[in-house]
Amino acid sequence: MGKYFNPEELTKFAGFSVMAGNLVDGFLAGLHPALRKGVSTDFTEHREYSFGDETKRIDWKVLAKSDRYFIREYREEANLSCHILLDASASMDYASGKISKYKYSVFLSAALAYLMTIQQDKTGLVIFDKELKSLIPPKAGKKHLSLIFEELENSKPSGNTMLPEVLQKAAGLLKKRGLTVLITDLYGDTEKIIRNTKYLLSGKNEVIVFQVLDEDELSLPFKESFLFESLEEGAPVLALPGMIREEYKRIMLALTAKFRKEFNAAGIDYTLLSTKTPVEEALLFYLERRARVVG
Amino acid sequence: MNFSFINSGLLFALPLVLIPVIIHLFSIKNSRVKKFPETKYIAQAVKKSITRIHLLQLLLLLLRVLIVALLVFFFAGTVLHKNANSAGPASPEAYYVLLDNSYSMGAVYKNSSSFDRGKNACLRVLKGLRKIDSVSFALFSNIAEPKLKGLTSEPAEVEKKIKTAGLSARSTSIKSGLSTALDALKQVPGVSKQIIVVTDLALHGYAQFAFAPGELDPKVNLVFIDVGETADNIAAANASAGISSFEDRLKFKVDIFGYTAARYSKVPVTLLLNGQKAAYGFAEVKPGRKTVKTLYAGAGESESSAGSVKLEVEDALALDNSSYFTVSGRQLKKILLVDGDSKISAFLSETFYLNLALNPNQRFSRELLPSVCVLNELKNKNLSEYKAVILCNIPELLPAEAGVLLTYLKNGGNLVYFLGDKIELKNYAALDSALFPAVIRGEEEGNFKIDGKTLSSGHPLLKNTDAGKLEEVSFSRVYRLAPRSKCFSYLDFAGLNCPAFLESGKISAASGRVLIFPFPADRDRTDFPLRNAYLPFMQELAKYLAEGKTQESPDALCAGELFKRKFEISGLSGSVEVTNPAGAVKKIVLQGNTFEYPFTDSPGIYSYRYADSKGRKKEYFSVNLDTGSGESDLKKLAPAELPKLFPPKTFVYLLKNGKKTERDIVALVRGEELSTPLLLALLFLLTAEGMLSLRRFL
Numbered sequence: 001m002g003k004y005f006n007p008e009e010l011t012k013f014a015g016f017s018v019m020a021g022n023l024v025d026g027f028l029a030g031l032h033p034a035l036r037k038g039v040s041t042d043f044t045e046h047r048e049y050s051f052g053d054e055t056k057r058i059d060w061k062v063l064a065k066s067d068r069y070f071i072r073e074y075r076e077e078a079n080l081s082c083h084i085l086l087d088a089s090a091s092m093d094y095a096s097g098k099i100s101k102y103k104y105s106v107f108l109s110a111a112l113a114y115l116m117t118i119q120q121d122k123t124g125l126v127i128f129d130k131e132l133k134s135l136i137p138p139k140a141g142k143k144h145l146s147l148i149f150e151e152l153e154n155s156k157p158s159g160n161t162m163l164p165e166v167l168q169k170a171a172g173l174l175k176k177r178g179l180t181v182l183i184t185d186l187y188g189d190t191e192k193i194i195r196n197t198k199y200l201l202s203g204k205n206e207v208i209v210f211q212v213l214d215e216d217e218l219s220l221p222f223k224e225s226f227l228f229e230s231l232e233e234g235a236p237v238l239a240l241p242g243m244i245r246e247e248y249k250r251i252m253l254a255l256t257a258k259f260r261k262e263f264n265a266a267g268i269d270y271t272l273l274s275t276k277t278p279v280e281e282a283l284l285f286y287l288e289r290r291a292r293v294v295g
Numbered sequence: 296m297n298f299s300f301i302n303s304g305l306l307f308a309l310p311l312v313l314i315p316v317i318i319h320l321f322s323i324k325n326s327r328v329k330k331f332p333e334t335k336y337i338a339q340a341v342k343k344s345i346t347r348i349h350l351l352q353l354l355l356l357l358l359r360v361l362i363v364a365l366l367v368f369f370f371a372g373t374v375l376h377k378n379a380n381s382a383g384p385a386s387p388e389a390y391y392v393l394l395d396n397s398y399s400m401g402a403v404y405k406n407s408s409s410f411d412r413g414k415n416a417c418l419r420v421l422k423g424l425r426k427i428d429s430v431s432f433a434l435f436s437n438i439a440e441p442k443l444k445g446l447t448s449e450p451a452e453v454e455k456k457i458k459t460a461g462l463s464a465r466s467t468s469i470k471s472g473l474s475t476a477l478d479a480l481k482q483v484p485g486v487s488k489q490i491i492v493v494t495d496l497a498l499h500g501y502a503q504f505a506f507a508p509g510e511l512d513p514k515v516n517l518v519f520i521d522v523g524e525t526a527d528n529i530a531a532a533n534a535s536a537g538i539s540s541f542e543d544r545l546k547f548k549v550d551i552f553g554y555t556a557a558r559y560s561k562v563p564v565t566l567l568l569n570g571q572k573a574a575y576g577f578a579e580v581k582p583g584r585k586t587v588k589t590l591y592a593g594a595g596e597s598e599s600s601a602g603s604v605k606l607e608v609e610d611a612l613a614l615d616n617s618s619y620f621t622v623s624g625r626q627l628k629k630i631l632l633v634d635g636d637s638k639i640s641a642f643l644s645e646t647f648y649l650n651l652a653l654n655p656n657q658r659f660s661r662e663l664l665p666s667v668c669v670l671n672e673l674k675n676k677n678l679s680e681y682k683a684v685i686l687c688n689i690p691e692l693l694p695a696e697a698g699v700l701l702t703y704l705k706n707g708g709n710l711v712y713f714l715g716d717k718i719e720l721k722n723y724a725a726l727d728s729a730l731f732p733a734v735i736r737g738e739e740e741g742n743f744k745i746d747g748k749t750l751s752s753g754h755p756l757l758k759n760t761d762a763g764k765l766e767e768v769s770f771s772r773v774y775r776l777a778p779r780s781k782c783f784s785y786l787d788f789a790g791l792n793c794p795a796f797l798e799s800g801k802i803s804a805a806s807g808r809v810l811i812f813p814f815p816a817d818r819d820r821t822d823f824p825l826r827n828a829y830l831p832f833m834q835e836l837a838k839y840l841a842e843g844k845t846q847e848s849p850d851a852l853c854a855g856e857l858f859k860r861k862f863e864i865s866g867l868s869g870s871v872e873v874t875n876p877a878g879a880v881k882k883i884v885l886q887g888n889t890f891e892y893p894f895t896d897s898p899g900i901y902s903y904r905y906a907d908s909k910g911r912k913k914e915y916f917s918v919n920l921d922t923g924s925g926e927s928d929l930k931k932l933a934p935a936e937l938p939k940l941f942p943p944k945t946f947v948y949l950l951k952n953g954k955k956t957e958r959d960i961v962a963l964v965r966g967e968e969l970s971t972p973l974l975l976a977l978l979f980l981l982t983a984e985g986m987l988s989l990r991r992f993l
Binding site for chain 2: 091092094101185187214216217220222224225226227228229230231232234235236237238239240242243244245247248250251252255
């Protein structure tokens with residue numbers, strides 16, 4: 001397996017929860033310590049004392065034996081409450097290649113949940129379409145992770161999205177200090193989506209938005225003319241892709257730029273993911289934001 | 296301009312142009328369905344690009360409709376008719392081919408003459424004919440020479456005539472050829488008719504070129520094939536001989552026309568006289584100008600001579616570099632003045648004023664050549680060389696002298712008497728009435744004037760004389776004359792009832808005239824020599840007398856003109872032998888005293904021999920190109936000017952000679968098949984369609 005997982009390769013394996021675990025372990029092995037270390041009561045290792053370290057953390061027994069100052073390091077305790085909000089509307093079911101936007105999002109959710117769990121964070125999952133389909137409150141522990149995996153594996157995309165309304169509801173539920181990860185294609189009323197996403201910021205909550213789109217949605221690469229029918233609501237459109245491609249790209253670019261601008265202005269971290277983007281990139285993005293929250 | 300179709304049945308496939316329209320509509324209604332996450336943004340993009348999309352689709356639709364239409368036209372065999380007279384590809388056609396054989400067609404350009412190119416063009420025209428077509432052929436210059444009777448369906452016959460056609464020395468008149476062709480085509484009923492005029496399109500052929508509106512059949516196509524090339528040409532013309540101030544030398548003049556774009560300096564000019572090189576010089580030839588070159592040469596002993604002036608220059612047209620002339624007694628009009636009262640000083644001599652009047656300025660050449668002698672010399676003179684013998688105050692004529700003069704008179708010579716103070720009345724009274732057809736009744740003294748009323752007598756001598764000036768002349772002493780039978784008086788002295796000028800009728804058809812003036816030619820008894828009327832009167836007198844032995848044709852002719860000579864002498868044998876410049880001899884039978892020679896096709900010197908009572912005589916006449924018509928100027932008519940020469944609605948076309956001549960003519964007459972242009976257009980449209988389609992899908 002290479003440095004990164006090719007998202008399409010993931011479909012070859014039946015149990016993606018196992019794969020998510022392996023992916024995250026492999027990912028963490030090559031990561032900078034600052035991003036993965038925390039404070040915990042579980043001893044992990046000794047470290048030579050350096051100026052500024054708390055004296056209470058000096059291992060006096062080692063000092064007595066070796067006459068050298070060592071600091072005892074402990075595994076960090078989970079003190080974050082992370083929520084993963086996964087869009088399971090019909091529009092997420094689109095796949096230009098082997099992997100659909102939804103599968104990609106599920107895998108990303110699983111990897112995130114695994115990562116959160118091993119970092120002792122409490123992990124919760126909300127799957128929604130036009131309403132909340134399932135809600136798993138945040139908890140730590142591997143048992144809880146299995147529950148999340150099971151829920152992810154059993155979920156299927158369907159129905160229309162009513163993202164603004166769902167976000168409003170979710171904001172009411174997620175009051176605890178923590179980190180919320182929203183995985184969606186952000187289709188709907190743009191202004192309402194932006195406004196309601198900001199509700200998630202209440203308290204000391206941090207929000208990360210992963211907008212997952214297929215390559216087809218970004219570049220409209222079709223050659224022949226099609227009658228485009230929406231996977232959700234929306235009138236069919238007859239179009240010659242070759243004739244509107246440039247204009248379409250301009251519109252999509254403007255849309256993503258708008259999201260980026262508005263979210264960044266509100267302190268929401270936003271990133272655009274295509275189904276061809278390696279999952280590690282999303283994980284790295286997450287860890288950077290988490291480090292800031294824990295800070 | 297209209298179209299016809301070889302396979303017109305295929306035009307029923309034209310509704311196939313609806314196929315692209317149907318496909319277009321069908322493709323709109325039957326596009327495949329594609330499920331897509333969100334169509335809102337596609338709809339927005341479509342909305343913004345809709346104008347461009349519609350334009351492109353419309354353009355594509357148009358291109359496809361055009362492609363199908365052009366395919367149908369291609370397979371239907373579309374034929375374009377630029378000519379409204381075209382009868383369609385399957386109709387029989389009549390062609391009258393006219394080939395210009397005027398001498399300007401001999402102009403050489405790049406080693407081939409216009410005439411050779413013209414023959415090739417005619418042969419190419421034949422190639423385009425089909426079995427159902429008919430054709431005729433004629434050469435034309437200022438006359439038309441039909442080579443076939445009517446029209447024929449056998450091109451081989453015409454081809455033979457074209458190949459054997461020759462250049463003429465005549466000038467061009469397009470109208471002569473066209474009229475002949477139009478007449479011939481009138482006999483051909485109801486087919487597509489065309490006259491093919493193969494010419495160098497030189498400007499001169501269209502001078503005074505006008506057709507009345509009804510003269511040209513508007514259904515006849517006139518197709519001109521231009522085989523000419525504009526090139527530099529220099530022409531010699533109007534070579535002539537005259538008397539010079541040098542006693543024994545003649546003055547030869549030639550006009551040199553420079554139809555050139557640039558100046559030619561030191562063009563060598565050679566004078567040939569009786570086959571011998573007689574003089575040589577150089578001329579400066581300026582573009583568009585006439586240069587007169589003068590050369591001097593000895594006249595020789597011959598009574599008549601012939602020669603030519605030749606320009607030694609390499610130009611387009613060699614034929615017009617020579618100009619031919621003859622020199623003969625008739626041309627020089629020699630007059631013999633017999634002085635009856637000669638003095639040591641010429642000024643005091645009887646003939647002084649007369650001689651001066653007949654030869655007023657010796658520096659210039661002229662037609663009259665007076666010479667003076669005394670009576671004693673008369674017997675030794677060859678009087679036949681002289682047009683007239685003028686007897687000035689001759690005291691008496693001895694029988695011998697009278698005999699010579701009578702013979703001279705009977706042979707066509709002319710006699711003029713000026714009666715002065717020396718004359719012996721008895722002697723004159725005894726003269727033969729044919730020699731002196733008047734009676735002197737005495738002398739009158741006083742101050743007499745010419746009676747103005749008698750000046751309008753209509754005598755040729757008085758035609759160009761200013762009557763007023765003649766009336767001013769005063770006479771102090773005159774003879775009273777009475778005319779004998781067949782003698783007439785033409786002028787009277789005012790108040791005297793006595794003639795001032797008598798002329799006798801001819802004693803025979805071959806004889807000359809006798810004129811009598813009852814006053815002298817000098818100032819002894821009159822102030823006539825001092826008056827303005829004297830010089831023109833005497834000049835007219837000499838010219839009148841010189842006409843006594845004339846011919847109807849001048850000695851210099853243009854090629855193709857009839858040479859005609861009327862002899863006014865008796866005793867001629869039955870025929871005249873004419874030798875042309877090529878040396879061919881032809882005997883022409885005399886019609887009375889006249890002979891006519893029409894075979895003057897080649898320029899050069901022609902000689903003719905005849906025999907009269909005195910033996911065999913040889914004389915010359917020259918035939919030249921008609922350079923005066925401008926034929927030597929190779930400047931061409933502007934193509935845009937050609938249709939303007941014809942009445943409106945005449946179908947006139949001009950083609951440049953070339954390898955595609957037959958195709959061009961066929962295209963013009965029968966229409967032009969558009970398969971190649973249609974194919975090219977199809978390729979272009981298909982390429983454009985492909986590119987637009989790609990642009991649509993990429």
